[in-house]
Amino acid sequence: MxxxxxxxxxxxxxxxxxxxxxxxxxxxxxxxxxxxxxxxPSASAVALRRARSQTVGLVLNRQSSSSSLSATSADLITGLESVLAEHDYGLLLHLFTREGGEEATVYRKLSDSRRVDGVVLTDSTIGDQRYGLMRELGLPAVLVGVPWGDDPIPHLPSEGDGGIDEVAQHLLSLGHHRIAYVGGPAERVQATIRRTAFERTLREAGADPRPVLSAASYSAAESAALTRSVLAAEDRPTAVVYGNDVMAIAGMRVAREAGLRVPEDLSIVGYEGSVFSEWTEPQLTTVQRNVVQRGRAAAAILLQQLGEKDVAPVELVPPHLVVRGSTAPRG
Structure with a gap:
């Protein structure tokens, strides 16, 4: 040549x-x-000359070895890959379960073996130890979410209450004042932010949130069990807000099993705006997020940390409420 x-x-x-x-x-x-x-140019040769692997790591924590990737995780991977591929980087996915040992060990192995140049972190928790670990390992990282406390780890701009305030205002406008909240794990930072925003909005409006429950996971089974408990109360709520769409869909089924009509007897709101929300009967009112876009933004931030040039920042659009058929005025 x-x-x-x-x-x-x-x-x-x-x-x-x-x-x-x-x-x-x-x-x-x-x-x-x-x-x-x-x-x-040969990607492997370029990586060798740069003393880099040209690979980014993503460690996802599954509840058990039998659980599959969620739609949210799949969307995140899609977003990450779309930007990484543009800059000749690959994505190394590691599925971690508590049964497999300590999560810190996974990151140490990735760092010691130099299999990745940096990592993408998800599911920020209260008292999260991973931020300090990344600094100890000298491993560039970006968090998809809000860090605990004032930790300086690079992360995406906050989604704030993530549209939950909008959900509460919507249900209040429909005349609902007994509104239950079945959210995600209590140790998750973002789940805590949304739950707090929900309670604050209702109290400011003179309504009493009851009950506010945290599931151990964002699963249908967890949601079904908690929904049965909520609906068994003597003064059962007239509306229930869920931590994701899967939980909301499970809640709709439990409501029907209890002889309740959605939305005539019980309004239900999901979260995430997954493709499944449009195929329920009735269609699910939900908060629409763009997880693919967040994956793209995270990849851009990490590549900038790695010194890559010409990586354009990705603008993020805040979550917003999409009103469909699963919510209606209180009967």
Whole structure:
């Protein structure tokens, strides 16, 4: 290729490795020669020269070895991959379960083996120890979420209450004042922020949130059990808000089993805006998030940390309420 372009091999190397300086005309001749020869630089060779793996790690914590990836995780991966691929990076996915040992061990192995250049963290928890671990390992990281306390770990801009305030106002406007909340795990930072926002909004409106429950996981089974408990109360709520769409769909089934009509007897609101929310009967009122977009934003932040140039930041759109058929005025 150097001969075709009429340049030295060193000039070719400078062009595709981004080292040194050559004239724009020379670079143009080299790239034209590469196009004619259908040549692209070897990803493994580039990684070796950079002393990098050209790989980003993502460790996802599953509840058990039998549980599958959620739709939210799949969307996050889609967003990450779309940006990483643009910059010739790969994604190393590690599915972690408590049965498999300590999560910190996974990160130490990834760092010690130099299999990844950086990692994407999810599911921020109260008292999260991973932030300090990343600094100890010298492993670049970005958190998809809100860090606990004032930790300086790079993270995406906060979603605030994530649309939960909008949900509470919507249900109040429909005349609901006995509203239950079945949210995510109590140790999750974002789940705590949403739960607190829900309680605050109702109390400011003179309504009493009852009850407010935290599930051990965002699963249908957890939701079904908690929903049965909520609906068994003598003064059962007239509306229930859930931590995600899967939980809400499970709640709709439990309500029907209890002889309640949705939304005539019980209004139900989900969270996430998954594709499934449009295929329930009635269609599910939910908070729409763009998890693919958040994955793209996280990848961009991490690549910038790794010194990659020409990585455009990704603008994030706040979650918003999508009103459908599962909510109605209190009967």
């Amino acid at each position: 150097a001969a075709l372009a009429g340049v030295s091999p060193a000039a070719v190397s400078k062009t595709f490795n981004g080292t040194g300086s050559i004239s724009a005309a020379t670079e143009a001749r080299i790239r034209e020669a590469a196009r004619k020869l259908h040549w692209t």
